[in-house]
Amino acid sequence: MIVTSLLISLALGQVEPTPYVRSRVEAGNTSSQCLFWTVPTIAWQNSSVGNPNTALEAQKQSEFEAIRRSFQSWQQLFESCGNLRFSEGPLVDDRKVGYELRGDNNRNLVLFRSKRCEEVVASSDACWVEDTCGNDHDCWDSDARTIALTLTTYDEKSGIIYDSDIQLNASGFVFTTVNTPPCIPPANGRDNSCVSTDLQNTMTHEIGHLIGLDHVPQDPGSVMFPRAPPGETSKRNIDEGSHQFVCEAYPKGQASQSCVTPSLGSSGNTTVLGKQAVGCSSSGAEAWLPAMVGWALLAWRRRRGGARS
Numbered sequence: 001m002i003v004t005s006l007l008i009s010l011a012l013g014q015v016e017p018t019p020y021v022r023s024r025v026e027a028g029n030t031s032s033q034c035l036f037w038t039v040p041t042i043a044w045q046n047s048s049v050g051n052p053n054t055a056l057e058a059q060k061q062s063e064f065e066a067i068r069r070s071f072q073s074w075q076q077l078f079e080s081c082g083n084l085r086f087s088e089g090p091l092v093d094d095r096k097v098g099y100e101l102r103g104d105n106n107r108n109l110v111l112f113r114s115k116r117c118e119e120v121v122a123s124s125d126a127c128w129v130e131d132t133c134g135n136d137h138d139c140w141d142s143d144a145r146t147i148a149l150t151l152t153t154y155d156e157k158s159g160i161i162y163d164s165d166i167q168l169n170a171s172g173f174v175f176t177t178v179n180t181p182p183c184i185p186p187a188n189g190r191d192n193s194c195v196s197t198d199l200q201n202t203m204t205h206e207i208g209h210l211i212g213l214d215h216v217p218q219d220p221g222s223v224m225f226p227r228a229p230p231g232e233t234s235k236r237n238i239d240e241g242s243h244q245f246v247c248e249a250y251p252k253g254q255a256s257q258s259c260v261t262p263s264l265g266s267s268g269n270t271t272v273l274g275k276q277a278v279g280c281s282s283s284g285a286e287a288w289l290p291a292m293v294g295w296a297l298l299a300w301r302r303r304r305g306g307a308r309s
C-alpha cells in the first residue's frame with residue numbers, strides 16, 4: 001500500500017518541493033483567500049531610531065543600507081516580471097505597528113525593538129490584556145527566540161493588504177551587516193566584525209511575508225524557510241520558487257492575483273480587518289522543535305475592526 005501511494009504521489013507530482021506558499025486569510029487553509037497588495041507602489045519607512053543597540057553612526061547607516069538592499073533584491077524581481085515597486089520614505093519617529101482604519105498615521109514601518117516587554121512592563125499593566133504592550137511601551141512583546149515579526153493587516157473578504165510592519169528583535173539577537181566570517185561562538189557578534197544574525201538575511205525573508213508569502217517549511221533552500229541559524233547569509237539571495245511567486249501573484253502589466261473568486265470589489269458595507277503576525281525563528285537543529293512550536297503559537301489571527309495593536 002505504501003509503495004502504491006508513493007507511486008500515485010509521484011504520478012501526481014506531489015513529491016515535488018513546493019516552490020512557494022501564499023499567506024491566506026485563514027493561515028494554512030488553502031480554500032481561504034490569499035493576501036496580496038493591489039497598489040502599484042508600496043511605500044515603506046525606517047524608524048529614525050535604527051537599532052538602539054548600535055552606538056556608532058556609521059554602523060547605524062550600514063544597517064539602514066542592509067535593509068534597503070533587502071528591498072532592492074525583491075524590487076529587481078518585480079522589475080523583471082512583477083507589477084509593483086517599493087518606495088522608501090523618510091526616516092520617521094513613529095514607533096507603533098499596526099493599522100487604523102481611516103487613520104492618517106498609517107505607514108509600512110521597519111523598526112528594531114531592543115527591550116523585552118517582560119522586563120520593562122509591570123505584570124499588572126492593562127496592556128497585557130489589551131495586547132498593546134509592544135506599542136505602548138516600545139518593547140518586544142513576542143517570543144524571545146523569534147528573530148523578527150511581520151504584522152500584516154488586510155481586508156478579510158478580499159485578502160487585500162492594507163499595511164505591513166516589520167519588527168526586528170534586537171532584545172534577543174545581535175544584528176550584523178558584514179558578509180563573513182560567521183561568529184564563533186555565535187554570541188560574539190556584538191562588534192559587528194563577524195556574522196551573527198545577518199540583517200539583510202532577516203529582512204529579505206520578512207519582506208517576503210510583507211508581500212504575501214508564507215513559510216515553506218519543507219525547503220531549507222527557500223528564502224521563506226522559517227528558520228535562520230546564526231551566521232546565515234544565504235537568504236540574502238531570493239530563490240527561484242519565491243521569484244515564481246512574484247511573477248504569478250503580481251504579473252507584470254496585469255492585476256495582482258487572488259486565489260479565491262470572487263475577491264476584488266467584494267460587496268458589503270463594513271470592512272473587517274484581519275491581522276496576522278508571523279514570527280521567524282533562529283536556532284540550530286537541536287532547537288528545531290521548540291522553534292517550530294514558538295512559530296505556531298505566534299501565527300495568530302484577530303478580528304478587531306478598526307482597532308490598532
Ligand SMILES: [Zn+2]
Pocket residue numbers: 205206209215225226278279280281
Ligand atoms: Zn518568517
